[in-house]
Amino acid sequence: MRSAVEGRQGEAALLREAALMCRVRGHAHVLPLLNFGLDHNMRAFVETPIAPHGSIKDLLDSLEFEGRLADFGDAHVEQVLAQVRLALAHVHAAGMRHCDVAARNALVFSFSSQPPAVEVKLCDFGSARALRPREAMEGVDGLEAELRELLK
Ligand SMILES: Nc1ncnc2c1ncn2[C@@H]1O[C@H](COP(=O)(O)OP(=O)(O)O)[C@@H](O)[C@H]1O
Numbered sequence: 001m002r003s004a005v006e007g008r009q010g011e012a013a014l015l016r017e018a019a020l021m022c023r024v025r026g027h028a029h030v031l032p033l034l035n036f037g038l039d040h041n042m043r044a045f046v047e048t049p050i051a052p053h054g055s056i057k058d059l060l061d062s063l064e065f066e067g068r069l070a071d072f073g074d075a076h077v078e079q080v081l082a083q084v085r086l087a088l089a090h091v092h093a094a095g096m097r098h099c100d101v102a103a104r105n106a107l108v109f110s111f112s113s114q115p116p117a118v119e120v121k122l123c124d125f126g127s128a129r130a131l132r133p134r135e136a137m138e139g140v141d142g143l144e145a146e147l148r149e150l151l152k
């Protein structure tokens with residue numbers, strides 16, 4: 001997926017995000033950066049793989065629309081939380097904090113209801129920043145609460 005933005009501030013933010021994504025590249029549960037730079041119109045772009053189901057929020061919205069929300073059960077929630085925890089540990093080890101862990105920022109690359117299986121990758125490093133000294137690792141409590149709310 002290619003993202004581009006209008007305006008110098010947006011372009012600077014996009015390139016900052018690309019630089020942060022470079023630092024956390026190579027983890028199974030972090031969205032890989034495929035390319036970034038300036039296009040032929042000198043506009044900034046970043047390129048990443050496309051997640052077929054969009055974000056977890058997108059997937060749950062579709063399941064709800066289709067009356068199939070029960071297809072996403074506790075086993076899926078546990079898998080998502082475990083994978084995002086691994087991604088956050090990797091981000092932390094790279095000296096960064098994501099700062100926007102949410103259902104719309106975890107992209108779903110595969111999903112099966114039975115047997116329950118879901119694969120997610122953390123995306124959107126637009127709010128990420130450097131770790132502060134002795135700062136604890138970011139948790140997934142907020143994401144868990146959000147998922148429980150969406151599944152009600
Ligand atoms: N690679 C991708 N594949 C599929 N959907 C994506 C992808 N990247 C972003 N999206 C969709 O676009 C939304 C916004 O993307 P995001 O990178 O989080 O930007 P923003 O800074 O606007 O929140 C995501 O919540 C998801 O629905």
Ligand SMILES: [Mg+2]
Pocket residue numbers: 104105124
């Ligand atoms: Mg986002």
